[in-house]
Amino acid sequence: MSDHAFAPEERDALYKAIFSRRDVRGQFAPDPVPEDVLTRVLTAAHHAPSVGFMQPWNFIVVQDPAVKSQIHADFSQANEEAAALFTGERKALYSRLKLEGIREAPVNLCITCDRERSGPVVLGRTHIPTMDLYSCVCAVQNLWLAARAEGLGVGWVSILHEDRLREALGIPERIVPVAYLCLGYVSHFHETPELEKAGWRSRLPLEDLVFRDRWGETT
Numbered sequence: 001m002s003d004h005a006f007a008p009e010e011r012d013a014l015y016k017a018i019f020s021r022r023d024v025r026g027q028f029a030p031d032p033v034p035e036d037v038l039t040r041v042l043t044a045a046h047h048a049p050s051v052g053f054m055q056p057w058n059f060i061v062v063q064d065p066a067v068k069s070q071i072h073a074d075f076s077q078a079n080e081e082a083a084a085l086f087t088g089e090r091k092a093l094y095s096r097l098k099l100e101g102i103r104e105a106p107v108n109l110c111i112t113c114d115r116e117r118s119g120p121v122v123l124g125r126t127h128i129p130t131m132d133l134y135s136c137v138c139a140v141q142n143l144w145l146a147a148r149a150e151g152l153g154v155g156w157v158s159i160l161h162e163d164r165l166r167e168a169l170g171i172p173e174r175i176v177p178v179a180y181l182c183l184g185y186v187s188h189f190h191e192t193p194e195l196e197k198a199g200w201r202s203r204l205p206l207e208d209l210v211f212r213d214r215w216g217e218t219t
């Protein structure tokens with residue numbers, strides 16, 4: 001028991017956000033996302049943990065249909081290339097999946113990492129240099145959960161050519177685009193991951209993933 005635990009209903013709300021969050025590709029409503037709501041979810045992202053408190057992120061809010069179309073065109077090409085990597089049944093199933101909502105989502109959001117934000121030597125990044133990128137992923141997850149609580153769907157689109165994404169958004173060379181997200185209100189949230197529903201892959205049993213003291217020790 002901890003004196004610092006949330007009250008039961010507050011804890012339930014947090015777990016509700018975690019368990020009902022979904023990757024949304026196909027249920028976006030055209031309703032605009034009000035600026036104050038967008039600011040709240042961006043503030044949640046900005047309160048993520050970061051190595052050395054580096055806060056290496058920027059948030060590029062994309063609403064211009066022309067920019068979205070450019071990125072969607074790149075997705076279409078990348079997705080064809082991706083489909084070609086699978087064979088047989090898997091390829092047919094892959095081709096049926098909807099894997100982005102770039103044009104339908106009223107807001108697209110690129111979360112980037114400025115790897116030089118706080119100088120060359122960063123507390124906590126001295127030995128594992130990728131820690132700044134991981135910090136940005138923490139920001140993505142904060143935003144994803146806050147968005148769920150706001151009734152907003154979020155979909156991560158990573159089937160893109162990084163150089164074309166950079167070009168479309170004018171991202172300088174030293175900045176790394178970490179996540180491209182589609183954001184908007186939705187008609188509904190699926191109860192289970194869409195990939196699970198489509199028979200692509202299921203959730204693994206937690207007990208197979210937890211080791212004790214050494215890699216591979218499950219008991």
Ligand SMILES: Cc1cc2c(cc1C)N(C[C@H](O)[C@H](O)[C@H](O)COP(=O)(O)O)c1[nH]c(=O)[nH]c(=O)c1N2
Nearest residue numbers: 021022023025098099100156157158159193194195
């Ligand atoms: C880094 C990364 C990258 C991607 C994703 C996620 C993450 C974490 N996901 C979403 C992914 O398919 C989804 O999270 C899982 O299928 C689990 O579903 P829920 O997120 O629980 O709904 C994803 N989905 C999609 O339709 N197109 C994509 O390009 C990607 N890319």
